[in-house]
Amino acid sequence: MTRQRLVVFSGAGVSAESGLRTFRDSDGLWEEHRIEDVATPEAWRRDPATVLRFYDMRREQVLAARPNAAHRAIADLEDRFHVEVVTQNIDDLHERAGSTRVLHLHGEILKVRSTAEPTLITRLNGTSLRLGDRCALGSQLRPHIVWFGEEVPEMQRAAALISKADVLVVVGTSLQVYPAAGLIHYLPRTAEMFVVDPKDPQVGVQGAHHWKQKASEGLPALALHLRKRISDR
Ligand code: NAD
Numbered sequence: 001m002t003r004q005r006l007v008v009f010s011g012a013g014v015s016a017e018s019g020l021r022t023f024r025d026s027d028g029l030w031e032e033h034r035i036e037d038v039a040t041p042e043a044w045r046r047d048p049a050t051v052l053r054f055y056d057m058r059r060e061q062v063l064a065a066r067p068n069a070a071h072r073a074i075a076d077l078e079d080r081f082h083v084e085v086v087t088q089n090i091d092d093l094h095e096r097a098g099s100t101r102v103l104h105l106h107g108e109i110l111k112v113r114s115t116a117e118p119t120l121i122t123r124l125n126g127t128s129l130r131l132g133d134r135c136a137l138g139s140q141l142r143p144h145i146v147w148f149g150e151e152v153p154e155m156q157r158a159a160a161l162i163s164k165a166d167v168l169v170v171v172g173t174s175l176q177v178y179p180a181a182g183l184i185h186y187l188p189r190t191a192e193m194f195v196v197d198p199k200d201p202q203v204g205v206q207g208a209h210h211w212k213q214k215a216s217e218g219l220p221a222l223a224l225h226l227r228k229r230i231s232d233r
Helices: 014-018 041-046 048-064 069-079 094-098 155-163 180-188 214-231
Strands: 005-010 082-087 103-104 107-114 121-124 141-145 169-172 190-197 209-210
Touching: 005 155, 014 069, 014 094, 014 214, 041 048, 048 107, 048 141, 069 082, 069 094, 069 214, 082 155, 103 155, 121 180, 141 155, 155 180, 190 214, 209 214
Parallel strands: 005 082, 005 169, 082 103, 169 190, 190 209
Antiparallel strands: 107 121, 107 141
Protein backbone atom coordinates (compact mmCIF):
# COMPACT_ATOMS: atom_id res chain seq x y z
CA MET A 1 0.00 0.00 0.00
CA THR A 2 1.39 3.47 -0.82
CA ARG A 3 2.12 5.55 2.20
CA GLN A 4 0.17 8.70 2.90
CA ARG A 5 2.15 11.88 2.40
CA LEU A 6 2.35 13.77 5.66
CA VAL A 7 3.87 17.25 5.80
CA VAL A 8 4.78 18.82 9.13
CA PHE A 9 4.94 22.62 9.00
CA SER A 10 6.74 23.73 12.14
CA GLY A 11 7.65 27.00 13.82
CA ALA A 12 9.47 28.22 16.89
CA GLY A 13 6.87 26.64 19.25
CA VAL A 14 8.03 23.10 18.48
CA SER A 15 11.46 23.97 19.94
CA ALA A 16 10.15 26.00 22.90
CA GLU A 17 10.24 23.03 25.26
CA SER A 18 13.85 22.38 24.23
CA GLY A 19 14.65 25.75 25.79
CA LEU A 20 14.72 27.86 22.59
CA ARG A 21 12.41 30.80 23.06
CA THR A 22 9.74 31.67 20.52
CA PHE A 23 9.37 35.11 19.20
CA ARG A 24 5.68 36.14 19.36
CA ASP A 25 5.50 34.93 22.95
CA SER A 26 8.17 37.49 23.89
CA ASP A 27 6.25 40.58 22.70
CA GLY A 28 7.75 40.44 19.22
CA LEU A 29 11.28 40.51 20.57
CA TRP A 30 13.73 37.74 19.76
CA GLU A 31 15.76 37.01 22.92
CA GLU A 32 15.35 40.66 24.02
CA HIS A 33 16.38 42.05 20.62
CA ARG A 34 14.29 44.02 18.15
CA ILE A 35 14.10 42.17 14.83
CA GLU A 36 15.16 45.36 12.98
CA ASP A 37 18.42 45.43 14.96
CA VAL A 38 19.56 41.86 14.30
CA ALA A 39 17.60 40.07 11.59
CA THR A 40 17.37 42.35 8.55
CA PRO A 41 19.72 43.19 5.67
CA GLU A 42 19.73 46.81 6.94
CA ALA A 43 20.99 45.70 10.37
CA TRP A 44 23.75 43.71 8.67
CA ARG A 45 24.82 46.76 6.64
CA ARG A 46 24.60 49.11 9.63
CA ASP A 47 26.18 46.99 12.35
CA PRO A 48 27.43 43.57 11.21
CA ALA A 49 29.34 42.93 14.45
CA THR A 50 26.11 43.09 16.51
CA VAL A 51 24.33 40.81 14.03
CA LEU A 52 27.17 38.27 14.21
CA ARG A 53 27.17 38.39 18.01
CA PHE A 54 23.41 37.78 18.09
CA TYR A 55 23.67 34.69 15.87
CA ASP A 56 26.72 33.42 17.80
CA MET A 57 24.50 33.43 20.90
CA ARG A 58 21.64 31.69 19.07
CA ARG A 59 24.12 29.07 17.83
CA GLU A 60 25.42 28.40 21.33
CA GLN A 61 21.86 27.91 22.58
CA VAL A 62 21.00 25.56 19.73
CA LEU A 63 24.10 23.45 20.31
CA ALA A 64 23.22 23.13 24.00
CA ALA A 65 19.55 22.24 23.31
CA ARG A 66 18.16 18.72 22.85
CA PRO A 67 15.24 17.56 20.70
CA ASN A 68 12.02 17.12 22.69
CA ALA A 69 9.18 14.58 22.52
CA ALA A 70 7.53 16.51 19.66
CA HIS A 71 10.61 16.38 17.42
CA ARG A 72 10.95 12.67 18.22
CA ALA A 73 7.29 11.88 17.51
CA ILE A 74 7.58 13.60 14.13
CA ALA A 75 10.73 11.61 13.25
CA ASP A 76 9.12 8.34 14.35
CA LEU A 77 6.16 8.89 12.01
CA GLU A 78 8.51 8.05 9.13
CA ASP A 79 7.92 4.36 9.86
CA ARG A 80 4.27 4.64 8.70
CA PHE A 81 4.07 7.78 6.54
CA HIS A 82 6.08 9.53 3.88
CA VAL A 83 7.02 12.50 6.08
CA GLU A 84 8.42 15.81 4.89
CA VAL A 85 9.21 18.50 7.45
CA VAL A 86 8.96 22.11 6.32
CA THR A 87 10.31 24.23 9.15
CA GLN A 88 10.65 27.94 9.77
CA ASN A 89 13.18 27.11 12.47
CA ILE A 90 16.87 27.69 12.09
CA ASP A 91 17.82 25.04 14.66
CA ASP A 92 18.67 21.43 13.74
CA LEU A 93 16.47 19.70 16.33
CA HIS A 94 14.28 17.93 13.74
CA GLU A 95 17.39 16.39 12.17
CA ARG A 96 18.89 15.44 15.53
CA ALA A 97 15.63 13.71 16.45
CA GLY A 98 15.97 11.59 13.31
CA SER A 99 13.85 13.29 10.64
CA THR A 100 15.45 12.56 7.26
CA ARG A 101 13.65 15.06 5.01
CA VAL A 102 13.78 18.57 6.46
CA LEU A 103 13.41 21.74 4.43
CA HIS A 104 14.51 24.91 6.23
CA LEU A 105 12.59 27.90 4.90
CA HIS A 106 14.50 30.50 6.90
CA GLY A 107 17.99 29.03 6.83
CA GLU A 108 20.15 27.12 9.31
CA ILE A 109 22.10 28.60 12.20
CA LEU A 110 24.90 26.03 11.97
CA LYS A 111 25.68 27.06 8.37
CA VAL A 112 27.21 30.15 6.80
CA ARG A 113 27.15 31.49 3.30
CA SER A 114 29.07 33.79 1.01
CA THR A 115 27.93 37.41 0.68
CA ALA A 116 29.08 37.30 -2.97
CA GLU A 117 27.47 34.02 -4.03
CA PRO A 118 24.36 32.95 -2.06
CA THR A 119 24.56 29.33 -3.21
CA LEU A 120 28.00 28.96 -1.61
CA ILE A 121 26.82 27.47 1.71
CA THR A 122 29.06 25.62 4.15
CA ARG A 123 28.89 24.38 7.71
CA LEU A 124 30.53 26.83 10.10
CA ASN A 125 33.95 25.77 11.38
CA GLY A 126 33.72 26.20 15.13
CA THR A 127 30.93 28.10 16.84
CA SER A 128 31.64 31.75 16.13
CA LEU A 129 31.56 33.76 12.89
CA ARG A 130 33.71 36.90 12.78
CA LEU A 131 34.20 39.94 10.58
CA GLY A 132 37.05 38.96 8.28
CA ASP A 133 35.96 35.28 7.96
CA ARG A 134 35.86 34.74 4.22
CA CYS A 135 34.35 32.32 1.69
CA ALA A 136 36.33 30.51 -1.03
CA LEU A 137 35.78 33.52 -3.32
CA GLY A 138 37.29 35.88 -0.75
CA SER A 139 34.11 37.67 0.37
CA GLN A 140 32.80 38.05 3.93
CA LEU A 141 30.77 35.11 5.25
CA ARG A 142 27.33 35.76 6.76
CA PRO A 143 24.97 33.52 8.75
CA HIS A 144 22.91 31.22 6.48
CA ILE A 145 19.70 32.86 7.62
CA VAL A 146 16.86 34.35 5.60
CA TRP A 147 16.44 37.77 7.18
CA PHE A 148 13.17 39.67 7.37
CA GLY A 149 12.62 41.43 4.04
CA GLU A 150 14.72 38.91 2.08
CA GLU A 151 13.44 36.51 -0.53
CA VAL A 152 12.67 32.97 0.70
CA PRO A 153 14.42 30.76 -1.88
CA GLU A 154 12.81 27.49 -0.72
CA MET A 155 9.20 28.73 -1.03
CA GLN A 156 8.49 26.96 -4.32
CA ARG A 157 9.83 23.64 -3.12
CA ALA A 158 7.81 23.94 0.11
CA ALA A 159 4.63 24.84 -1.80
CA ALA A 160 5.13 21.82 -4.06
CA LEU A 161 5.44 19.51 -1.05
CA ILE A 162 2.32 20.87 0.65
CA SER A 163 0.31 20.77 -2.57
CA LYS A 164 0.88 16.98 -2.68
CA ALA A 165 0.15 16.30 1.00
CA ASP A 166 -2.62 14.04 2.29
CA VAL A 167 -2.17 15.32 5.84
CA LEU A 168 -0.69 18.61 7.06
CA VAL A 169 0.38 19.01 10.69
CA VAL A 170 0.98 22.64 11.64
CA VAL A 171 2.86 22.95 14.94
CA GLY A 172 4.15 25.87 16.96
CA THR A 173 3.78 28.67 14.46
CA SER A 174 1.81 31.90 14.84
CA LEU A 175 1.39 32.00 11.03
CA GLN A 176 2.26 35.66 11.08
CA VAL A 177 5.55 35.60 9.23
CA TYR A 178 4.99 35.90 5.47
CA PRO A 179 5.44 34.54 2.87
CA ALA A 180 5.90 31.28 4.86
CA ALA A 181 2.47 31.56 6.54
CA GLY A 182 0.75 31.52 3.13
CA LEU A 183 1.99 27.97 2.48
CA ILE A 184 -1.01 26.37 4.21
CA HIS A 185 -3.19 27.59 1.33
CA TYR A 186 -1.42 25.16 -1.03
CA LEU A 187 -2.96 22.20 0.80
CA PRO A 188 -5.42 20.34 -1.45
CA ARG A 189 -9.08 20.58 -0.37
CA THR A 190 -9.23 16.80 0.02
CA ALA A 191 -6.38 16.81 2.55
CA GLU A 192 -6.71 17.13 6.31
CA MET A 193 -5.05 19.71 8.53
CA PHE A 194 -4.17 19.38 12.21
CA VAL A 195 -2.91 22.30 14.28
CA VAL A 196 -0.97 21.66 17.50
CA ASP A 197 -0.61 24.90 19.47
CA PRO A 198 -1.65 25.91 23.00
CA LYS A 199 -3.08 29.13 21.53
CA ASP A 200 -6.04 29.48 19.20
CA PRO A 201 -5.11 29.23 15.53
CA GLN A 202 -5.29 32.01 12.94
CA VAL A 203 -8.33 32.58 10.71
CA GLY A 204 -6.55 30.86 7.81
CA VAL A 205 -6.71 27.45 9.47
CA GLN A 206 -10.48 27.25 9.87
CA GLY A 207 -11.65 23.70 9.29
CA ALA A 208 -8.46 22.30 10.80
CA HIS A 209 -8.53 19.97 13.79
CA HIS A 210 -7.04 21.95 16.64
CA TRP A 211 -5.09 20.07 19.30
CA LYS A 212 -4.84 22.79 21.90
CA GLN A 213 -1.75 21.44 23.62
CA LYS A 214 1.94 22.03 23.92
CA ALA A 215 3.96 20.33 21.21
CA SER A 216 5.60 17.78 23.55
CA GLU A 217 2.16 16.46 24.56
CA GLY A 218 0.13 17.16 21.42
CA LEU A 219 2.49 15.70 18.88
CA PRO A 220 2.94 12.27 20.50
CA ALA A 221 -0.85 12.09 21.03
CA LEU A 222 -1.59 13.10 17.46
CA ALA A 223 1.00 10.63 16.16
CA LEU A 224 -0.75 7.87 18.10
CA HIS A 225 -4.11 8.91 16.61
CA LEU A 226 -2.72 8.93 13.04
CA ARG A 227 -1.07 5.53 13.48
CA LYS A 228 -4.25 4.01 14.91
CA ARG A 229 -6.28 5.24 11.94
CA ILE A 230 -3.90 3.42 9.61
CA SER A 231 -4.07 0.15 11.52
CA ASP A 232 -7.90 0.37 11.76
CA ARG A 233 -8.21 0.53 7.97
P1 NAD B 1 6.29 32.62 16.58
O1 NAD B 1 7.19 32.93 17.72
O2 NAD B 1 5.73 33.75 15.78
O3 NAD B 1 5.05 31.78 17.13
C1 NAD B 1 5.24 30.72 18.05
C2 NAD B 1 3.99 29.88 18.09
O4 NAD B 1 4.29 28.75 18.89
C3 NAD B 1 2.78 30.60 18.73
O5 NAD B 1 1.62 30.32 17.98
C4 NAD B 1 2.71 29.95 20.13
O6 NAD B 1 1.39 29.87 20.65
C5 NAD B 1 3.25 28.57 19.84
N1 NAD B 1 3.84 27.89 20.99
C6 NAD B 1 4.48 28.42 22.08
N2 NAD B 1 4.89 27.44 22.90
C7 NAD B 1 4.52 26.27 22.31
C8 NAD B 1 4.68 24.91 22.66
N3 NAD B 1 5.31 24.52 23.78
N4 NAD B 1 4.16 23.96 21.84
C9 NAD B 1 3.53 24.31 20.69
N5 NAD B 1 3.35 25.60 20.30
C10 NAD B 1 3.86 26.55 21.10
O7 NAD B 1 7.08 31.58 15.68
P2 NAD B 1 7.07 31.38 14.12
O8 NAD B 1 5.67 31.37 13.61
O9 NAD B 1 7.94 30.19 13.89
O10 NAD B 1 7.80 32.68 13.52
C11 NAD B 1 8.97 33.19 14.14
C12 NAD B 1 10.17 33.36 13.23
O11 NAD B 1 11.30 33.51 14.10
C13 NAD B 1 10.47 32.17 12.35
O12 NAD B 1 10.65 32.62 11.08
C14 NAD B 1 11.77 31.56 12.88
O13 NAD B 1 12.75 31.49 11.86
C15 NAD B 1 12.31 32.53 13.89
N6 NAD B 1 12.64 31.83 15.18
C16 NAD B 1 13.22 30.58 15.15
C17 NAD B 1 13.49 29.91 16.33
C18 NAD B 1 14.14 28.53 16.24
O14 NAD B 1 14.77 28.21 15.24
N7 NAD B 1 14.01 27.66 17.26
C19 NAD B 1 13.19 30.49 17.55
C20 NAD B 1 12.60 31.77 17.57
C21 NAD B 1 12.32 32.43 16.36
